Amino acid sequence: MKQVWQEQLPVNHIQRIQPVSGGDVNQAYKVETSDDTYFLLVQPNRSEDFYAAEIAGLEKFEEAGITAPQVVGSGEIEGDAYLLLTYLEEGGRGDQRDLAKLVAKMHSNQQPEGRFGFEMPHEGGDHSFDNDWCDTWSELFINQRMDVLCEGLIEQGNWTEADRETYQEVREVMVQALDKHRSKPSLLHGDMWGGNHMYLKDGSPALFDPSPFYGDREFDLGVTKAFGAFSPEFYEAYDKHYPLSEGADFRIEFYKLYILMVHLLKFGGMYAHSVDRSMQTILNG
Numbered sequence: 001m002k003q004v005w006q007e008q009l010p011v012n013h014i015q016r017i018q019p020v021s022g023g024d025v026n027q028a029y030k031v032e033t034s035d036d037t038y039f040l041l042v043q044p045n046r047s048e049d050f051y052a053a054e055i056a057g058l059e060k061f062e063e064a065g066i067t068a069p070q071v072v073g074s075g076e077i078e079g080d081a082y083l084l085l086t087y088l089e090e091g092g093r094g095d096q097r098d099l100a101k102l103v104a105k106m107h108s109n110q111q112p113e114g115r116f117g118f119e120m121p122h123e124g125g126d127h128s129f130d131n132d133w134c135d136t137w138s139e140l141f142i143n144q145r146m147d148v149l150c151e152g153l154i155e156q157g158n159w160t161e162a163d164r165e166t167y168q169e170v171r172e173v174m175v176q177a178l179d180k181h182r183s184k185p186s187l188l189h190g191d192m193w194g195g196n197h198m199y200l201k202d203g204s205p206a207l208f209d210p211s212p213f214y215g216d217r218e219f220d221l222g223v224t225k226a227f228g229a230f231s232p233e234f235y236e237a238y239d240k241h242y243p244l245s246e247g248a249d250f251r252i253e254f255y256k257l258y259i260l261m262v263h264l265l266k267f268g269g270m271y272a273h274s275v276d277r278s279m280q281t282i283l284n285g
Contacts, residue, residue: 001029002078009084010073011038025124030087037087038072042080046123050081053120053131057212058085060187064109066102067206088206094199096230100237102205103192103220107242111185111214116140118213122190126266127152137183137216138175141254146171149261158264158272170279174254181251185214192220193259194229218248222255253281 001017013034020030020039029040043050051074061068069085076082117133117140129148134140150167153159159167189196190211197207221238224230238244257278264271 005077008075008077009040009082010075011036011084031084039069039085039087041083041085043082044080046081048074048076048081050123051083053118053122053212054083054210056118056120057190057210060109060212061106061207061210064106064187066106067200067204068210069206069208085208088198088208089201090198091201091203092199094203094205096234097237098203099197099199099205100234101241102207103189104238104241106189106207107186107217107220109187111187114185116183116185116213116215117144122211122213124211124262124266127262131213136178137185138178140213140215141178141219141258142171142175145258146174146261149258149265152265153261156265158268166279166283170257170282173282173285177247177251177254181216181245181247183216186217188213188215188217188220190220192223193227194224216251217242218244218252219255219258221248222252223259225252226256226259250282250285253278257282 006014006017009031011031011033014031015034016032017029017040018032020028025043027042027044029042031038031040041051055071055074058068058071062070069088072084072086074081074083115133115135116137118131121131122129127149130144131140132144134144146167150159150164154161154164189207190213191209196209197205199205221235221244224234257275260271260275260278264275
């Protein structure tokens, strides 16, 4: 990394900056100083606003007592956005039941005014969502997320008009189901796939890389189920700490479809079959 980064990062006595794995959106580095170690995320050719929502989410995690990295600083260097975080030392394997308890604790924090959305938009690198405040979960999830993904897939050429027609049928099923369900605006991680949690050296779980907003907690659970990284014990423990309401299994498929559509938009046709299968699961009810 260029010398200018060592000079402008808001920490002193930097000894080494080395690349580490950090997901598919950011460049990631481990920053070692004479006093401490930090985690640096970099998003090339983006303004510092790119990390605004993640910063807000991590601050809300801290307020809620959710184990996660803490924000040290953020900004822009040579046209690249950066976010500097405390470094969490990964340990061995942990217990997914403890992870479920942590996620349930996060979800127990609700938006004080009972509204769905967030104070800033979601920026996903190749897609974005407004997160405008809404009075109903259906309005936020269907109008601001699913409809946006549908149009994006059409514009990109991954979907045809026939796919749009199928989506409209699925949309009607989802709207009717959500109208019957009483959603509460929980604090959501927003991207709860298996790569966004870890276990520390004492075995306790931690969350990171949030795409936060206030929404129905079943959303996060749907994302966990899309790629099979969570054990049956996770879901049993979650339901023990924060029981789900009737019909949850069916509605959770909506959120599996959501994340699969995001991946189809981002990575292309390799996810087309999974998206089609999820839509048929919803239509077959």
